[in-house]
Amino acid sequence: MSKPYVLGIDIGGTNTVFGIVDARGTVIASGAIKTKTHPVFEDYIDELHQEAVKLIEANDATDKIGGIGVGAPNANYYTGRIENAANLIWKGELPLARSLADRFGIPVAVTNDANAAAIGEMTYGAARGMRDFVMITLGTGVGSGIVSNGQMIYGADGLAGELGHVIIRRGGRLCGCGRCGCLETYCSATGVVRTALEYLDASPSVPSLLRNIPGADLTSKDVYEAAIQGDPIAQSVFEFTGRVLGEALADFAAATSPEAFILFGGLAKSGELLFKPIREAFDKNALSFHRGKIKILVSELKEADAAVLGASALGWDAMRAAATNSEINS
């Protein structure tokens, strides 16, 4: 009999969230650990394993997990490895699927965290019924998952959908990937903070609520809250962030002509503060036949759930693939 649950794991630059998910897409229970605590990758996997096992035992789900699906930065669907992720502290190639399969003794499948979110959105969220859309995740970095003809685009090497590393300002800000001007240096949570610090610096005489916060402690949430309170510098930060993102979406539209862009992550919850400049810049920069036509939507999934649900969908795949292999070999 096939097992009733899968484990979905979302590995972000800062937090790792995991959840037990049933066949209807309900997250039964979830937990989280910090991603950056362990300098050694296998130590991190050990902690993730221990915490997930605690969650599984607390929910009476031992022996009920049939597969594990993981969304992680630069995780390769084909190889099962994380490959040179700019936003993780471990460098090189990390045997993510194998390390987890060794610990749990359960089949594992992995993909890019943004692809996982896109699969979640397609199955349970704003992209239900859509065959062509682009998921944009605005977190520590900017990720993306491109769905065309109803299929996730993995590319020849399993690493497609890195729209956060499209160069939107040539010779612009230095990115974690070692290149300059990537979209994610402007439109991620950290990009918002960089813009805020630049603006504060450039206009020392303009009063701002943000001046009460030490630069090193400033977060995109602080900038959001100041903007909501009418702070002019914080408002121009969102104006700029939205404009850059709208320009980028206009270019992405020229490529795959999606029905919708779906924005996901903390920043995507900024409402009109972000969406108004995005739409304005999109309509100003898009090809005439895309203007006012391509939807720009907020994710309909709870932030934690989207990635976990998307990852969990891969867990079912892993379970089915293992069952098929076992039949073939028996």
Added chain:
Amino acid sequence: MSKPYVLGIDIGGTNTVFGIVDARGTVIASGAIKTKTHPVFEDYIDELHQEAVKLIEANDATDKIGGIGVGAPNANYYTGRIENAANLIWKGELPLARSLADRFGIPVAVTNDANAAAIGEMTYGAARGMRDFVMITLGTGVGSGIVSNGQMIYGADGLAGELGHVIIRRGGRLCGCGRCGCLETYCSATGVVRTALEYLDASPSVPSLLRNIPGADLTSKDVYEAAIQGDPIAQSVFEFTGRVLGEALADFAAATSPEAFILFGGLAKSGELLFKPIREAFDKNALSFHRGKIKILVSELKEADAAVLGASALGWDAMRAAATNSEINS
């Protein structure tokens, strides 16, 4: 009995090429007309019909053509219409498939000219066996056809693959589409001429073979020939063109992670003059895991044949679809 030939038609900004193609992909015979002669679209269709009929009669193929496939700028696979093509003299929406079907009495399917070239390349050329590649056509404009998971990406509206209109220099050159800085204003044949005129203007004291040609008559072929003869201005024009294209390919790689880019059209035949700066700029601008890995190839199809063959593949589809409908309705 199904008919042995299809008619493939490639509508370019300057020339329209058409050919009779057999089931093995051999172009039995081909012809061409100028695209810009007739201010009224239906007059153009009349000439195209007359010339194609002459070709068909001369090759004893009357009643042997089962379908017509057409590649044209902004032609929409779903609607059969050309929709606001920047490089054609007729504006608005043009009922391409219907007008041709009315004249010929044969089923018609249409797509973007670059998509047609990609289908041709996938079936008969450098992309045989590839499931993920991007075709870049360097002609009067810059077109593209994106193939992922072995499928042509048409997008939600049938108009995907307009990579020539990705903005590669924000606030850059004015494009035929009404926007500024599109890739095609730099890397098309006309872009090469614009760059040459700019460079000649910017360095009036530098001698150049190109100064012997009146600006209005200058072609990208003139620039190519001068560069081959060692003309420094012409060489820097190719250096710049290749660099801009390499930068663009690096961004496109971040999106769909193809196995290869396949360059097609007159400029693509410029050899190392163009490919060296393309590869250098690609490796400098691409994500680390793409550098030196994604192939940048020249089309393996003869320039005229690629588009005609690609378009012809759609002709077979149109023939089969019509046969199926006729069975259902009989």
